[in-house]
Amino acid sequence: MSPIPFCRRAALLGCALLFPLAALPAVAQPLSMAVSAPPASIDPHYYTLTPSIQVSRHMFEALTRRDENVRVQPSLAESWRLVDDLTWEFKLRAGVTFHNGDPLTAEDVAFSLKRVPTVQSPSSFAVYSRAITGVEVVDPLTIRFKTATPYPLLANDLAQIFIVPRAIGENVPSSDFNSGKAAIGTGPFRFVSYDPNNRVEMARNDSYWGNKPEWERVNYRIITNSGARVAALLSGDVAVIDNVPTADVARIRNNDRVSISEGTSLRLIFLGLDTERTTTPDVRGPNGEALDSNPLRDRRVREALSIAINRPAIVQRVMEDVAVAAGQFMPANSFGYNPAIPVPRFDPDRARKLLAEAGYPNGFSVTLRGPNDRYINDSQIQQVVAQMWARVGVKTQVEAAPLATLIGRLNRFEASAYLLGWSNSTGEPSTSLRAVMGSRGEGSSLGLSNYGRYSNPAMDKVTEEAMRTLDDAAREKLMQQAMKIAMDDVAVIPLHTQKSVWATRRGLTYTPRLDEETVATGVHSAR
Structure with missing residues (x-):
């Protein structure tokens, strides 16, 4: 791109x-x-x-x-x-x-x-x-x-x-x-x-x-149910569907009554963490006891949680390759993508060492919250992350709910760890730098979707400089710098960038969009 x-x-x-x-x-x-x-x-x-x-x-x-x-x-x-x-x-x-x-x-x-x-x-x-x-x-x-x-x-x-x-x-x-x-x-x-x-x-x-x-x-x-959506297409009840389930992509490709359209998206699936409070509601000790401090405030703990996740395995086994493992908000070759930021390498042994260094040799327990009706395989991803965290000593309970319910909780700051998606639909990383990771504060335009209330003044400063730099090349370097500051600090835990998949009945085509939107003006009769 x-x-x-x-x-x-x-x-x-x-x-x-x-x-x-x-x-x-x-x-x-x-x-x-x-x-x-x-x-x-x-x-x-x-x-x-x-x-x-x-x-x-x-x-x-x-x-x-x-x-x-x-x-x-x-x-x-x-x-x-x-x-x-x-x-x-x-x-x-x-x-x-x-x-x-x-x-x-x-x-x-x-x-x-x-x-x-x-x-x-x-x-x-x-x-x-x-x-x-x-x-x-x-x-x-x-x-x-x-x-x-x-x-x-x-x-x-x-x-x-x-x-x-x-x-x-x-x-x-x-x-x-x-x-x-x-x-x-x-x-x-x-x-x-x-x-x-x-x-x-x-x-x-x-x-x-x-x-x-x-x-x-x-x-x-x-039609939020994926099976029902596919069935509606195959029965002729509808002519176009979005978010084709990963398990059905191969089957639909081989059906001569329908066609597949797919393309890379700008949507990153990530985990947010409560880095602001000294104690946090969904985190307790390994045996369920109250903790005096919030382990998620410690960068070593956040890194441990990140490298305990096997991203390629999630892409291959859960997403069935309808995703790309990620270490930052922008996909490769896009404006603002920083090639110096790697996809975090799966390293459960180092994750255990980091937890011990941070004072949690026996781990802790956490509730991971997320939607069950918004992103491709969202609830399955949460379950797999929970299993991976458990293997390094972080006992994880998953509470998946409709997005509307989840957002209500997040707006009331009732979550310690959560899964969300974010699309930099402007085609560059400024919205994630400002809205998702910018320091939230009264009267500030930053942090409006920063539900973990992560704050890094150094990142904010570079982002603000980028936002007033008119030269494109100079602005891109500043955004790359700001993103590296945030990712080095594990502001959030990127998982993967979704691919978008649509299916249409035979005789129709859909023009894939990087912003994932499904619009009637993108549907055309084959000519």
Whole structure:
């Protein structure tokens, strides 16, 4: 995968890449899709969760967008440029209308950015707008953003902020989006209905400014059970599914009624640890006794837990090679990947020695929490990690639960060790450095998804310098440096990068996306 930063040179040239405006032939037929995880809401500002974002992307659009290779492209903004080191100017596309017929203006953009931090969210989109210190509406199709320091990633970040019309009014609740009352965007599909945890129905927006969708209607179903999802595809009940179970990939490849599409993703599966508290709720002594201190605060313990895990074995036996063992957040050859960071080598003997050096010769006990409905083989991975930890003396109980339940616990800091996934969907490592490992603090834009409350001021300092460095090469070196600081300190325990696998009925194709999103506009009739 080639590097994918948004470069200053492109900005100064006006980012002349444009969506092709020639419309595809509109096929008057519906598309039924089945995805593995439900959106948390139709509100596009509610939750930075991939299942929610990919639903939003059907009905809402941002100033910029990312293509299937997560390269930044124009969307509602047709161009942008740096006026000076602290001012970005975006020119909106003329002739764009919302689903209610209202024209898109810069006032709608300003309204949307103002709304984002006001939405009560488990993981706020405000991480993508915090760099903006001022907004100036120059004219109906021109808007300027001020930043406190040079900020090279604004066009990347704004791909995550969906634009809604100011006509929906102030303080509109997320429930108004779920009912359809406020579900008004500019996207290729219009809202029809939403049945939580079951389906979203959408209709083609025939007034769409760009390429018209191939599908007249989309029946977007949520089928969390992998076997049921595959069965729905093979029976013809649905035409597309995502997250094909690893155990079924080979079988589906040999079925001439369906086709497989696969590609590397940007999603790292990792373990987070409570490194902040002096005592932590899910850790006790080897016999269940209370401990006076939290062993996870000790770097030696964190390293021991990391090297006690046989990553290649998980990739081969649990993931059936639909993953790549990892030692950092970015996959090889991507922007920000640091070749000096190795995949931790499986070494249970050294793990035992490190535990003894840290004062835990007999180990300790821990509860590992994680989802059972979100990532490929998530609950199985937790069980295997528990077995590997047990072999070095860390008795591990697994509590796997639906992601919604887990996130509630994490937001209340009720976990000591947990499994999660994170996709640097901007195509570079800044979001993981800032949101997952940045020092969490009141009023800070860092650490919004840092549930272990890891803090390393040295890493924060380098990350902050990277975020105000406009030169791409210099910024990449700083991000590589920040990632190495974090990985050397075992801020989290990377396990593997997922591959993404989709399956379609014969006669359809799906364009794989590095961001793992499953969108109806990526499904095409074979021609």
